[in-house]
Amino acid sequence: MRGDARGSLIALESGHEVPFDIARIYYIFGNNPGVERGFHAHERLTQWAICVSGSCVMRVDDGATRADVLLDRPDLAIEIGWLTWREMHDFSPDAVLLVLASERYDIDDYIIDYEQFLEKSRT
Ligand code: TYD
Numbered sequence: 001m002r003g004d005a006r007g008s009l010i011a012l013e014s015g016h017e018v019p020f021d022i023a024r025i026y027y028i029f030g031n032n033p034g035v036e037r038g039f040h041a042h043e044r045l046t047q048w049a050i051c052v053s054g055s056c057v058m059r060v061d062d063g064a065t066r067a068d069v070l071l072d073r074p075d076l077a078i079e080i081g082w083l084t085w086r087e088m089h090d091f092s093p094d095a096v097l098l099v100l101a102s103e104r105y106d107i108d109d110y111i112i113d114y115e116q117f118l119e120k121s122r123t
Contacts, residue, residue, distance in 0.1 A: 008074070018100060019046075022100050022102070023104050028088075028095075029053075029097070036087060040112045042109045043082065047099050047102070049080060050076065050098045051074070051098075054072075054095035055071060056091045057088070059088070060085070061084065063117065085117050
């Protein structure tokens with residue numbers, strides 16, 4: 001964090017703070033009340049998710065263990081690796097969820113069936 005008397009600043013660089021080359025950035029905001037997102041895993045994708053405004057709950061599941069992580073600070077990132085089922089819940093109205101991704105968008109990398117995810121996570 002590079003804060004000074006004016007306020008806060010966070011800089012993220014590939015190969016420095018972020019342990020992968022950033023191929024893509026996207027952000028999720030303006031969700032309708034009660035919306036839940038995600039519900040998939042990826043074969044080969046690493047992501048960092050940061051709620052830079054507001055809050056949400058990131059549910060991560062590696063096939064054996066499930067955890068709900070509250071993302072409610074702009075200086076808190078969760079790393080989501082390969083073969084991790086993720087769900088996003090409880091978005092606050094002002095939530096802006098920033099995601100840094102190691103790969104470009106590839107629909108073929110998505111696993112959207114939970115049973116299929118469980119099978120892959122066991123192999
Ligand atoms: P989706 O992966 O379903 O979002 P979430 O996991 O948050 O529910 O993506 C929603 C839409 O946006 C879908 O049509 C695919 C598109 N999309 C892209 O074009 N590029 C991207 O990098 C992402 C993440 C999604």
